[in-house]
Amino acid sequence: MESLRSGDGRRDPIDGPLVTRRRELDDLSRRAVLDAFEPPRELWTPPDGPTVAGWGAAATIDADGPDRFDAVREAAERLFSHLDGDAERVVGRPRLFGGFAFHDEHEPAGPWKGFAGARFVLPQVQITWSDDGVWLTVNAVDPPDDAAVERRLDDVAAEISAATADGRPGAPPGVASRERTTSRTEWRRQVRAAVDRIERGDLRKVVLAQALSVDLDAPLSIPDLLARLDRSYPDCYRFLVQPDEGANFFGATPERLVSLSGRTVETEALAGSTGRGDTPEEDEWLANELLDSEKDIHEHELVAEAVREQLEPFAGSIRTGQRTIRTLPTVQHLQTPITAELDDVEHVLSLVEALHPTPAVGGFPPDAAWETIKETETFDRGWYAAPVGWFDAAGNGAFAVGIRSAVAREDRATLFAGAGIVADSDPDREWDEVQLKYGPMLDSLE
Numbered sequence: 341m342e343s344l345r346s347g348d349g350r351r352d353p354i355d356g357p358l359v360t361r362r363r364e365l366d367d368l369s370r371r372a373v374l375d376a377f378e379p380p381r382e383l384w385t386p387p388d389g390p391t392v393a394g395w396g397a398a399a400t401i402d403a404d405g406p407d408r409f410d411a412v413r414e415a416a417e418r419l420f421s422h423l424d425g426d427a428e429r430v431v432g433r434p435r436l437f438g439g440f441a442f443h444d445e446h447e448p449a450g451p452w453k454g455f456a457g458a459r460f461v462l463p464q465v466q467i468t469w470s471d472d473g474v475w476l477t478v479n480a481v482d483p484p485d486d487a488a489v490e491r492r493l494d495d496v497a498a499e500i501s502a503a504t505a506d507g508r509p510g511a512p513p514g515v516a517s518r519e520r521t522t523s524r525t526e527w528r529r530q531v532r533a534a535v536d537r538i539e540r541g542d543l544r545k546v547v548l549a550q551a552l553s554v555d556l557d558a559p560l561s562i563p564d565l566l567a568r569l570d571r572s573y574p575d576c577y578r579f580l581v582q583p584d585e586g587a588n589f590f591g592a593t594p595e596r597l598v599s600l601s602g603r604t605v606e607t608e609a610l611a612g613s614t615g616r617g618d619t620p621e622e623d624e625w626l627a628n629e630l631l632d633s634e635k636d637i638h639e640h641e642l643v644a645e646a647v648r649e650q651l652e653p654f655a656g657s658i659r660t661g662q663r664t665i666r667t668l669p670t671v672q673h674l675q676t677p678i679t680a681e682l683d684d685v686e687h688v689l690s691l692v693e694a695l696h697p698t699p700a701v702g703g704f705p706p707d708a709a710w711e712t713i714k715e716t717e718t719f720d721r722g723w724y725a726a727p728v729g730w731f732d733a734a735g736n737g738a739f740a741v742g743i744r745s746a747v748a749r750e751d752r753a754t755l756f757a758g759a760g761i762v763a764d765s766d767p768d769r770e771w772d773e774v775q776l777k778y779g780p781m782l783d784s785l786e
C-alpha cells in the first residue's frame with residue numbers, strides 16, 4: 341500500500357507540475373542550516389559525494405507491506421514525471437530521501453512511531469554541498485505559479501544567509517540511565533540456540549542484535565549531535581531521518597548497501613569484526629588476527645557470495661576487490677569492495693530490494709535467518725540495519741545500511757547493535773563485539 345501526500349496534507353498532488361528552482365550560495369556550515377530549520381529534516385553526508393540537507397516536505401511517499409519497494413518506485417516515477425526537464429542531471433537536482441524498515445511486517449509503534457515501512461520525502465528546501473559549490477534548491481508540487489517558487493527561493497536564501505552558527509559541536513547531553521533489552525545470560529542462551537540451529541544444518545549464519553535504551557540528562561540537540569559525528573566519523577555515512585512526529589533516526593554507518601550512477605554499481609561485503617588496540621602495534625596485531633580468522637572469513641564470505649548472487653540477474657560483469665581491513669574508531673572489520681556494470685538501465689531501488697538484507701545484517705539462508713531473528717529478538721528492529729539513502733528522477737542513488745544507529749525522541753534514545761553468529765561463535769566474544777558497536781552512538785550522547 342502506498343500513499344503520496346504533499347507537505348500541506350493534500351492527498352495525491354502528483355497531477356500538478358513539480359517545480360524546482362535552484363541558486364548557488366556562498367559556503368555555509370551544515371550546522372547553521374540544521375539550526376535554521378525546524379523538523380522535518382533530513383541529512384545525508386557520505387564519505388564520498390555531495391552532502392545534502394533537506395527541510396520540509398514538498399511530497400511524502402509512504403508504503404508498507406511486501407510491495408513497498410515497488411510502491412515507492414512507482415509513486416516516485418509518477419511524481420518525477422512532472423519535473424521540469426532540465427533539472428534531471430544538475431547539482432542540486434531534486435532527490436527523494438528516506439529509507440525502509442528492516443522487515444515488511446514492521447509496525448510504526450514505540451520508538452518507531454512515525455516511521456512507516458518505507459518513507460521518502462522530497463524536501464521543500466534542499467541544500468547540496470558538492471565539488472561544484474553549495475546549491476540551494478526549492479521544490480514545490482503544484483504551486484500557484486512558478487513565480488511563487490522563485491519568491492520562496494529568494495526568501496529562503498535570505499534566511500540562510502542570516503544563519504550564523506559555526507561547525508563547532510556543543511557538548512553531548514549525557515546519559516542518566518541505561519536499560520538493556522538483553523542481559524548477558526539471555527544473550528548467551530540466544531547465541532547458543534542459534535549455534536545449535538546452525539549445527540542442525542538449515543541455517544549457516546544469523547545476525548542477532550540487541551537494543552540499549554538511554555535516558556538523557558538533557559534534550560538532544562540534533563545539529564550538535566550531527567556535528568559531533570562529522571568530527572568523529574568522517575569516513576562513515578552520517579544520516580538523519582526526521583519524520584513529522586519529531587522522532588529522529590540517525591547514525592554514522594560504515595556500510596554502503598549500494599550506489600548506482602548510470603550503469604555502474606558499487607557495493608561491498610562488510611562483516612567480521614575485532615576491537616582496536618591501545619597502540620598501533622596492537623591494532624596491527626588484531627587486524628592480522630582478523631585477516632587470518634577462519635571464523636570471520638566464513639562469516640564475511642557468506643556476505644560477499646550473497647551480494648554477488650543478488651547482483652547477477654542485473655549485471656553483465658561483477659568485480660570483487662581484495663579483502664582488507666576497515667579500521668574505525670571503536671572496531672575493525674573485514675571489507676571487500678564489489679562493483680558491477682548493469683546490462684540495462686535499472687532503478688537503484690531494484691538493487692536495494694534485491695540486496696536487502698545482506699547476510700551482514702540478516703543471515704543465510706535469508707528465510708531461516710529471519711525466522712531465527714523473529715523468534716529470538718525481543719525488540720523491534722524498526723529501521724535499524726535497513727536501507728537508508730536517496731534517489732533521483734533518473735533512478736540513480738545511494739543507500740547505506742542503517743547500523744551504528746539510534747532512534748531518539750526528546751530526552752530518550754534507543755541504540756542498536758548486532759553481531760554475525762556462525763557455527764564457531766563464542767557468546768562472550770560476540771557480546772563484547774556488540775558493546776563496541778554501540779560505541780559510535782553512545783560516545784555521541786554521553
Ligand SMILES: C=C(O[C@H]1C=CC=C(C(=O)O)[C@@H]1O)C(=O)O
Nearest residue numbers: 611612613700743757758759760
Ligand atoms: C550488524 C552490525 O554490524 C554488521 C556490520 C559489520 C560487521 C558485522 C559483524 O562482524 O558481525 C555485522 O555484520 C551492527 O553494527 O549492528
